[in-house]
Amino acid sequence: MQQRPLGRSGLAVTRLGLGTMTWGRDTDPDDAAAQLKLFLDAGGTLVDTADVYGDGDAEAVIGSLLDHLVPRDEVVIATKAGLGHAGYRRRDSSRGHLLRTLDASLRRLGTDYVDLWQLHGSDPHTPMEETLSALDHAVSSGRVRYVGVSNFAGWQTAQYATWQRSYPGRAPIVATQVEYSLLERGIEREVMPAASALGIGILPWSPLGRGVLTGKYRNGRPLDSRAATDHLAPFVQPYLEPRSSSIVEAVVTAAAGLGVEPLEVALAWIRDRPGVAAPILGARTAGQLQGALLSEDLTLPSEIALALDDVSAITMGYPEREGLTGPGTGHSPEPGAY
Known part of the structure; x- marks a missing residue:
């Protein structure tokens, strides 16, 4: 599997990552082991998890498998923190909460460091400086190699990253993990730029x-x-509507013409978008993962990629359009631009 740098950092990741949101809940340890072995055998290195996946069970499953399947330094472990539990789930990026949960993640993962530690969402109640000082401490203490954010708006991403770049010695933000697919291209307005x-x-x-x-x-x-x-029906429901159906039909048509499966077309499209380092594959079974890994060998013909751009294009209004075309140009960008 090919590797790419993660942003402008020295961290290299395979251009497909393995997600573990269902591990310890819908995916039992045996199925998780089969997925991890399949992913590693395909040359994959990036394994993504979070401290709240399965209430920590996903990290524990990963930790139980690492010793048996792969040397620690041959896998890139990414985890997340910042969601708390206080009778209900809330965001908590306070220094104390972040560093406590990092230590707990390391214990469950059975390692003394994680390669990428990500804020799972922005916390409006904690000062940004406090949150980012926790990331700096995690890196300087050797428990974390690189840091990132997840589910941040464009302005938040820029604010946090610029703060970290403004003073030598701070840990730079090297990654943003966000929902992105042919059905959800909202990040192209602000996050991607x-x-x-x-x-x-x-x-x-x-x-x-x-x-x-x-x-x-x-x-x-x-x-x-x-x-x-x-528990997952509400997660899927937003994309079971007419616009999504038309995009799915375009993907199915493209797949039939190429002699591959629709998921291979969808993954090849997202994998090769500007700035993308690695889509995170969230398979429930090893069989599903096997099909997704086949996309590694597929490069979409330019005419198909452009057709999918067009059918799934989102509206670029003010001020995003101005940022893409320049002030006063008076025209919209090409469909699917940026």
């Missing part, structure tokens, strides 16, 4: 549109799908 300007690599989560771009929902909701479960 900010990331490009500041040397931040993009890690798309849900690159298959929460599973919808596989085409599995074209004729209903399979009983073994996420949309058929009580």
Whole structure:
């Protein structure tokens, strides 16, 4: 599997990452082991998790598998922190909470450092300076190699990254993990330009549109799908609407013409978007992961990539359009631009 630098950092990651959101919950340890082995055998290195996935069980599963399957220095472990539990889930990026959860993550993962530590969301109640000082301390103490953000708006991404770049010795923001797919291209308005300007690599989560771009929902909701479960049905529902259906049909048509599966087309498209380092694959089973890994060998013909750009294009209004075309030009960018 090919590797890419993560933004303008020295950290190299494979251009597909393995997500573990369902590990310890919908994916049992045996299935998780099969997925990890399949991913590693394909040359993958980036394994993404979070302290709240399965209430910590996902990290524990990863930790239990690492010793048996791969040397620690041959895998890139990314985890997240910043979601707290106080009777309900809330965002907590206070210094105390972040450093406590980092120590707990390291214990569960069975390692003394993580390669990439990401803020799981912005916390409006904690001063940015306090949050970022915790990231700096984590790096300077050797427990974290690189830091990033997740689910941040464009202005927040730029604000945090610029603060870190403003003084020598601070840990730079090198990654932003955000939802991005043919069905959700909102990050192209502000996040992608900010990331490009500041040397931040993009890690798309849900690159298959929460599973919808596989085409599995074209004729209903399979009983073994996420949309058929009580806890994940609301997650899938937003993309079971007419606009998404038209994009899915375009992907299916492209896949038929290329002799591949729809998910390969959707993953190849997102993988090769500007600034993208590695889409995060959130497979539930090893069989699903196997199909997704086939996309590594697919490069979309330019005419198909452009057709998918057009059918899934989002509206660029003021002021985003001005940033893309220059003030006073009076015209919109090409469909799918940026």
